[in-house]
Amino acid sequence: xxxxxxxxxxxxxxxxxxxxxxxxxxxxxxxxxxxxxxxxxxxxxxxxxxxxxxxxxxxxxxxxxxxxxxxxxxxxxxxxxxxxxxxxxxxxxxxxxxxxxxxxxxxxxxxxxxxxxxxxxxxxxxxxxxxxxxxxxxxxxxxxxxxxxxxxxxxxxxxxxxxxxxxxxxxxxxxxxxxxxxxxxxxxxxxxxxxxxxxxxxxxxxxxxxxxxxxxxxxxxxxxxxxxxxxxxxxxxxxxxxxxxxxxxxxxxxxxxxxxxxxxxxxxxxxxxxxxxxxxxxxxxxxxxxxxxxxxxxxxxxxxxxxxxxxxxxxxxxxxxxxxxxxxxxxxxxxxxxxxxxxxxxxxxxxxxxxxxxxxxxxxxxxxxxxxxxxxxxxxxx
Numbered sequence: 001x002x003x004x005x006x007x008x009x010x011x012x013x014x015x016x017x018x019x020x021x022x023x024x025x026x027x028x029x030x031x032x033x034x035x036x037x038x039x040x041x042x043x044x045x046x047x048x049x050x051x052x053x054x055x056x057x058x059x060x061x062x063x064x065x066x067x068x069x070x071x072x073x074x075x076x077x078x079x080x081x082x083x084x085x086x087x088x089x090x091x092x093x094x095x096x097x098x099x100x101x102x103x104x105x106x107x108x109x110x111x112x113x114x115x116x117x118x119x120x121x122x123x124x125x126x127x128x129x130x131x132x133x134x135x136x137x138x139x140x141x142x143x144x145x146x147x148x149x150x151x152x153x154x155x156x157x158x159x160x161x162x163x164x165x166x167x168x169x170x171x172x173x174x175x176x177x178x179x180x181x182x183x184x185x186x187x188x189x190x191x192x193x194x195x196x197x198x199x200x201x202x203x204x205x206x207x208x209x210x211x212x213x214x215x216x217x218x219x220x221x222x223x224x225x226x227x228x229x230x231x232x233x234x235x236x237x238x239x240x241x242x243x244x245x246x247x248x249x250x251x252x253x254x255x256x257x258x259x260x261x262x263x264x265x266x267x268x269x270x271x272x273x274x275x276x277x278x279x280x281x282x283x284x285x286x287x288x289x290x291x292x293x294x295x296x297x298x299x300x301x302x303x304x305x306x307x308x309x310x311x312x313x314x315x316x317x318x319x320x321x322x323x324x325x326x327x328x329x330x331x332x333x334x335x336x337x338x339x340x341x342x343x344x345x346x347x348x349x350x351x352x353x354x355x356x357x358x359x360x361x362x363x364x365x366x367x368x369x370x371x372x373x374x375x376x377x378x379x380x381x382x
Contacts, residue, residue, distance in 0.1 A: 088318020186293030
């Protein structure tokens with residue numbers, strides 16, 4: 001289960017002003033060795049796919065290493081090598097290129113918004129879903145409320161909590177609730193903590209995670225314990241009590257180098273709430289292929305309620321190996337490798353990575369996206 005960090009905003013990385021000369025073979029070897037020795041899912045995937053398949057993959061990649069002539073081509077070769085393992089919670093960036101693409105994408109999104117807004121008429125709720133960057137609640141009719149959550153980012157938690165608190169009585173007095181998390185960003189589990197009690201109908205079972213203990217991986221816990229490094233970078237501002245817990249976890253991990261460590265006393269957390277509310281009686285959660293990470297953790301928990309059904313298309317599938325960490329190559333931090341520190345205790349019994357979570361009600365291509373909300377509303381209130 002994702003507890004601290006999921007999003008890796010590229011805006012935090014420094015921009016390299018001057019052109020650099022790189023030893024590309026050295027960079028590839030650094031990325032390969034760092035990932036193999038520290039990623040929580042590396043050995044699992046190698047064993048699952050087979051060492052022969054891994055050897056063939058390495059040979060094919062090695063043939064491309066000699067052709068690397070630019071930082072971007074180096075980035076692309078390393079990304080191709082990483083693709084052997086999984087499609088999410090694994091990244092490699094040449095930062096000057098990443099920043100350029102981010103600026104380009106931002107311009108494309110702004111242009112697309114102007115074009116789309118002129119083509120969609122008579123559906124203000126769909127427009128609001130497309131363009132609103134903040135969570136909101138809107139009454140569809142006397143039977144149904146619509147709750148839009150664009151992101152479970154830790155920065156959005158206070159907005160989500162405030163929205164739920166302000167509209168709690170409305171939610172608990174309305175028969176049906178649509179929760180729309182399409183095109184989510186992942187984030188942190190705490191961001192949906194105020195939503196789950198409203199959906200609750202029976203105990204929620206959540207398998208925990210195990211941390212892969214290495215000196216490099218444990219550095220993250222040390223920085224959280226001392227409010228340095230990654231804690232400063234992400235503005236976590238841990239309390240003294242939290243720092244004490246991080247320090248205890250760091251000490252435990254340091255005593256078990258090379259092992260997977262469960263930092264909790266239980267392998268499965270069982271959540272029980274005091275109240276099962278009669279309303280909302282029916283809950284539909286809208287999802288699509290862009291939902292990943294914390295979005296999927298929310299779905300695994302929410303769908304355990306007998307009230308909840310998922311609508312849309314299969315999610316992306318990136319949750320089994322999580323709690324991201326990043327490490328840099330070169331003094332200027334021009335290259336960054338992002339990998340996972342933990343593996344879920346669901347694995348291998350219930351795998352999400354590269355498979356995703358399927359909806360209970362698949363919404364096919366014959367139903368325009370602008371009509372998805374209406375479709376769910378009709379199903380919930382039949």
